[in-house]
Amino acid sequence: MPTKAYIYDALRSPRGRADGSNADLYEVKPIDLLSQCLRAFQRRSGREELPASIDDLIIGCNTPVGDQGYNIARAALLNAGWGSARGGLQINRFNTSGLEAVNLAAARITAEYGEVIIAGGIECMSRVPTYLNGGPMLNDPSTVINSHYIPQGVAADLVAGSNDISREELDAYALKSHAKAVAAQKAGRYSKSLEQIADANGLVILAEDTICSPGLNTDDLAELPPRFTEMGLAGFDEMALHRFPLVDHVEHSHTIGNTSKAADGCALVLLGSEKAGKELSLIPRARIRAVAMSAVDATLLTGGRNAAELALAKAGLEVKDIDLWEFNESYAAPTIRFQRHFEIEDDCFNALGGAIALGEPLGAVGGMMLCQLLDEMERRDLTLGSLTIDAGAGLAVSTIIERV
Numbered sequence: 001m002p003t004k005a006y007i008y009d010a011l012r013s014p015r016g017r018a019d020g021s022n023a024d025l026y027e028v029k030p031i032d033l034l035s036q037c038l039r040a041f042q043r044r045s046g047r048e049e050l051p052a053s054i055d056d057l058i059i060g061c062n063t064p065v066g067d068q069g070y071n072i073a074r075a076a077l078l079n080a081g082w083g084s085a086r087g088g089l090q091i092n093r094f095n096t097s098g099l100e101a102v103n104l105a106a107a108r109i110t111a112e113y114g115e116v117i118i119a120g121g122i123e124c125m126s127r128v129p130t131y132l133n134g135g136p137m138l139n140d141p142s143t144v145i146n147s148h149y150i151p152q153g154v155a156a157d158l159v160a161g162s163n164d165i166s167r168e169e170l171d172a173y174a175l176k177s178h179a180k181a182v183a184a185q186k187a188g189r190y191s192k193s194l195e196q197i198a199d200a201n202g203l204v205i206l207a208e209d210t211i212c213s214p215g216l217n218t219d220d221l222a223e224l225p226p227r228f229t230e231m232g233l234a235g236f237d238e239m240a241l242h243r244f245p246l247v248d249h250v251e252h253s254h255t256i257g258n259t260s261k262a263a264d265g266c267a268l269v270l271l272g273s274e275k276a277g278k279e280l281s282l283i284p285r286a287r288i289r290a291v292a293m294s295a296v297d298a299t300l301l302t303g304g305r306n307a308a309e310l311a312l313a314k315a316g317l318e319v320k321d322i323d324l325w326e327f328n329e330s331y332a333a334p335t336i337r338f339q340r341h342f343e344i345e346d347d348c349f350n351a352l353g354g355a356i357a358l359g360e361p362l363g364a365v366g367g368m369m370l371c372q373l374l375d376e377m378e379r380r381d382l383t384l385g386s387l388t389i390d391a392g393a394g395l396a397v398s399t400i401i402e403r404v
């Protein structure tokens with residue numbers, strides 16, 4: 001019988017604002033943020049010997065350079081005083097990196113290449129701006145042209161126009177995201193996974209998410225200008241139209257109000273085999289039922305639907321079997337498209353709000369979404385949950401978890 005990969009715990013830092021002088025977590029170095037989250041597992045499990053049982057730490061990061069580069073996973077184990085823990089691996093699959101780290105850990109456990117693995121992601125966008133790591137799809141014109149890669153914001157506007165999603169619908173979705181997040185925060189629905197973050201002196205500097213806006217209204221959103229018009233005029237609109245000649249123009253309808261906000265944060269998941277869980281006296285909360293990755297044209301931002309369908313097929317499930325859905329809200333249009341396709345009720349879709357309201361610490365967002373999904377499944381006593389993230393260059397990752 002194949003080994004199953006169980007989730008024993010999941011935790012996250014609050015999502016902090018990453019906008020310059022208002023950055024909530026700027027004074028905390030990424031390695032210290034990750035180290036604090038690691039030590040939280042030790043405290044929560046009540047097992048001082050936990051580090052010696054860790055076979056690997058797999059950390060996803062969208063921009064693995066500077067303060068959060070040079071294999072921060074291994075560095076954080078040592079910095080946290082976990083020198084007895086084995087391994088330390090840093091990976092990058094854009095903003096799916098944290099979720100992909102979890103999926104990779106589950107695969108390792110299923111293949112019996114590890115018994116206990118911590119996986120997740122970190123992104124400190126106030127300290128390490130996106131795209132700082134460069135690369136040919138950003139800096140080499142011939143690669144950009146040959147791959148048909150366009151920035152995600154322009155791709156999201158293309159999704160809105162080609163799926164007849166209006167600016168008003170984008171803004172209405174953003175308002176729902178904020179309303180859900182505000183309600184969830186007031187009701188304490190983030191508290192089970194949330195770990196407060198302290199400064200170097202041990203003083204708590206961030207205890208809850210800070211980005212969602214309780215007083216946001218339709219008029220506020222309607223006044224915001226399109227965010228990606230200039231980017232489109234720089235040549236990317238022309239590239240999109242050349243790739244899809246049946247589209248006559250790119251209507252720029254995404255704004256700073258209906259897209260995700262830059263954020264700082266860390267999220268981790270403690271995974272293990274059944275045998276390891278018993279040896280450590282840990283109680284499993286869920287298991288990884290299936291994972292899948294999809295890729296579409298690099299001009300698009302629509303791979304999530306394909307990835308979710310592949311994961312369902314691998315699990316032997318149908319859409320109606322999923323009790324709760326999470327889809328990353330980098331942009332409103334792909335999110336609306338996904339929800340429409342699967343005909344998901346609002347109450348079962350991004351039930352606690354998403355990145356539009358809460359912010360998107362890119363490499364960490366997958367782990368944060370998993371925390372929300374699992375906590376809400378437990379609160380409602382549900383069985384199956386689906387988690388999907390669209391990424392740049394046509395990539396997407398989807399994971400199905402099952403409570404046990």
